[in-house]
Every structure is written in structure tokens, then in C-alpha cells.
Amino acid sequence: MFGKLRNSGFSLTEVLMAAGILAIGFVFIAGMFPVGVKLTALAAEQTIAPIAVDEAIAKIKLYADPNFVGALWQAQLRSGSAYIDFSDLMLQRGFPIDQDEFTYPSADIRPELKKYHWSALCRRIGLRDVHVIVFVSRKAGAGARYRYYDQFNAFHNDGRWPVPVKMVVGVGDDERRLIIGTQDQRSYISTGSTIVDDATGRVYRVLKRRLDNDNIVFKLDRKLEGYVAPPANVSVWVVPPAVGSGRNPCVRVDPTHTIRF
Missing domain, CATH: 2.40.30 (Elongation Factor Tu (Ef-tu); domain 3)
Incomplete structure (x- = not known):
């Protein structure tokens, strides 16, 4: 005599336990995703920053003429500051540099927006030697405005890019x-x-x-x-944060370069 076929399957308790474990897994993944995005962005910044520093040093060598060191020394004496902003000094000397030259990448990447900007502080430390400190900063958004201070004209203003003040x-x-x-x-x-x-x-x-x-x-x-x-x-x-923001825009400060002219 054959026995009756018995029905088998998951009990309600087992189904609820499986659903709970699945829900916990989804919550864990959802919590890790923003962390992963943040770590990826930080890794990208740490990769870009040294390249931007190298580009900054190359451009300073390109744009600074043989009289740059003497003009820098006079600017230090006149302003009472040990370090002079490279862009401000070139502008004061009558050799303004297009601001796109201070962005990274300096090439035209439209329709994408540029996010990174470099600034350089220069100090004469010898007859031909200049110590350079390079700041690399990241712009918060297309409409962000940043504090700007001109060393020679002594005024505060809002600019498009984060710069040291x-x-x-x-x-x-x-x-x-x-x-x-x-x-x-x-x-x-x-x-x-x-x-x-x-x-x-x-x-x-x-x-x-x-x-x-x-x-x-x-x-x-x-x-x-x-x-x-x-x-x-x-x-x-x-480098101050954007106006109305508290986020630190500075990605890297590199004080290790000395240029001989």
C-alpha cells in the first residue's frame, strides 16, 4: 500500500527570515555605496593633484621671464609679504595670464566643466632661485564663488575659482x-x-x-x-570655502619646488 504524497516547502517563519536577511543586505549595500563613491572621488583627486602641480611648475617656467626674480623681490619688499601670488605678480607687471591656464586640464574639454585649479605662491630665496608653493583646489559647482584678495590693490572680491588668500x-x-x-x-x-x-x-x-x-x-x-x-x-x-559653503576646496599643498631662473 502506497503512502500519500506529502506536500513540502518553506514555512512562513523561514520565508520571513530570508526576507529579513535580504533586507539587511540591501541596507548594507545602500550604506556602502556612498562611501565607495566618496573614496573613488578622493582617489581621483589624489591622482590629479600631483599632475596639476607638475603642470603648474612647467607653466611658471614658461611664463616667467628673466626679470621675474627681480620683480618678485621688489614685490616682497613693497607688500611686506614673504610670498607673492604668481598670478597677481604677472598682472601687476603688465603680463596678465588667461585664467584658463590655471585650470586643470588646461585643454578645452567642453561640454564638460573644469573642476580643478592651481595657484602658486613665490618667494625669492637667492639671486636666481625662487621657492614655489603650489595649491591645487577643486571647485564645488559651476555657480560657486570664492573669496579673492589682490595683494597689490588691497581689495576683497568674489572670483570663479578657489585661490589662497x-x-x-x-x-x-x-x-x-x-x-x-x-x-x-x-x-x-x-x-x-x-x-x-x-x-x-x-x-x-x-x-x-x-x-x-x-x-x-x-x-x-x-x-x-x-x-x-x-x-x-x-x-x-x-584657500577659503565657497561663499555660503563650509566645504574645504583645497586638495593639495605642495611646498617642495625651487625654480632656478
């Missing part, structure tokens, strides 16, 4: 803290910003930002070198 800050008691009391410049430096000391050319990174007695205080990754009696005021260079 010079500002005065106070030094705290332990020489690792910077203090900003100027209201309109409080947003220039944020956590993660990279700054350059105008007096020494040394590069520092901002680790933390906090409010203290109506002042903004920033903690650096190490002590400022060359200052032994704080509090004092120092001049630093930083």
Missing part, C-alpha cells in the same frame, strides 16, 4: 592654536584646512575648530615654528 591670525599660548577674531574671515579656516605660514613657508593642517569667548580657535597638527613668545599675530595663507 592671506589673513592675519593670533597665536595661542601653546603655539598650536590659532585665533580668529575678525567676523568676516571666520569661515575661511575650518577643520581639515591646510594653511601656510607666510614667514616660513611651512605647511600646517587644522585638526579642530571651536568657539571660545566670541573668537574662533583652531588647533594645528604641530606647533608653529619660529615663534617663541606667544601670543602674537602671524600671517597665513589658506
